[in-house]
Amino acid sequence: MWGRVRKACARFFGAFRSEPDTGGDRRTHNLFEAAAVYVSACAEDDQDQIDEATGWVSPEALSFGVSELACRAVIALAQERDESPQTVARSLLGLPAA
Template sequence: MFEQIRRYAGRFRGAERTDGGGAPQRRERRERRAHNLFEAAATYVAARAEDDQDRLEEASGWVSPEALSFGVSELACRAVVALARERDQSPRTVARDLLGLPVA
């Protein structure tokens, strides 16, 4: 929230500043792009599947752990539903099959 306020106020100040002598000078700042939790979850899961530790850690820092957990859970639900439709099976059957559990 504060990041959005800072960016909004920054529009009025301008992106350039002067250095005492009047020469414009761009402010160097590391501005992190805002990532939504689903983007973070997709990157996190893909990185785990590909065993890419660097991307895994990067995606973990984009959102809070709680938001990442929710996003991963939502991704899992959507994936199971999509796979169940593709296989013409119930989501329960597909989920158990993916985890290697016996059919109940």
């Protein structure tokens, strides 16, 4: 039974990784690393890094990672500014206060 549980968990977590390309980079990247590289590359308008990060994990995993990164960033900024996360998120998006 534990073998089946282990295999199911391995398949689940394996979905968040992509196979390393044959370009010599044998290291696999996790979804949070891919999200961090993707978001910072978008901020710097670096299309090469964007393309590289999108190849590291599945699109679904990248989307989840970017969402998690956004949540953590808003929480950190809210704590730093002593404001609510909603106020900070609306401010970052240029929306009027609710």
